[in-house]
Amino acid sequence: MTAGLVAGVDIGGSKALAVVVDDANRVLGQVRLPTERGAAGVVATAAEAVRQATEMAGSTLTELTAVGVGIPGLVHPSNGSVSHAVNLDLGADPVDLSAALQRELGVPVSVENDVNAVAVGAHRLAGARRGDLAVLSIGTGLAAGIVVDGSLHRGSRGGAGEIGHIPVDPLGRWCSCGQRGCLETIASGSALSAAWQPAHEDGSSVWSAAGAGEESAAAAVRSFGAGVAAAVRLLVLAWDVEHVVLAGGVTGVGQPLLDVVRSELLAAEAGSAFLAAMRLPERVSLLPSQSPVAAVGAAVLARDSLLESFTAIPDTLLPDSSVDEMSS
Structure with missing residues (x-):
């Protein structure tokens, strides 16, 4: 049983990237659009991105079997609603993104947290021989997506991977979650900026300054690297994942980040x-x-959700045409 063509959309605060993939996860069409914020803007951006990616794939919306969306914020996978996506101007009131996009596109839509989507995408694109994997997303905050035995682990209430809010220093800085000394206060982009910017207006220069030998910058980078290394240890010791993949905005610096994290791990x-x-x-x-x-990853999750919905229904209750189509 196959699902045919599926689309996936990665929605961020500045861009929405959509792909159309086949059953082998080959990208047939891809497009990037600027994100319109607010509930209506997010829906419109995602719908247009899917339309354009489908056209680039040489297909039509009627040929899509499912659409998956990865988005920041609190996501309820059971109903596809999203809240607290601050960078998208989505507040505490849940937005029923799944239903709104389904009305726009006429295709079943599943919605997942963006870090979880990255974890699934990284695992599937690495091939079947890739072991258990965690993606550690380092941006303004810190969070992880965990794939165990080939499946995304969400936890009993969807909170698996929120390692940024594990307290590690009882005397540390207060965290936005209301706790003190959370891992996020030392191992996130905002933490690195806070350690560097009091004396420097341009927080993005900390890496180049550290590379040039400026001690205050080097100290900020080492502290940050130690925090990320602690997060890596936590993920491996808790889950024994074979791979920890660093992702998120901070990873744009590239190899210097990997070098400092590996150096801290070696020191330990x-x-x-x-x-x-x-x-x-x-x-x-x-x-x-x-x-x-x-x-x-969002496309893969949408495909998996679609196939699960069909396998959960006895064949005797499915129209003959549906069975034939899904097994072709």
């Missing part, structure tokens, strides 16, 4: 035979740049 190994046996530095990698991983 020097004093712990237990950690050395875990071989953590070689389990960390960077998400490939310019790869539509999140959009592909």
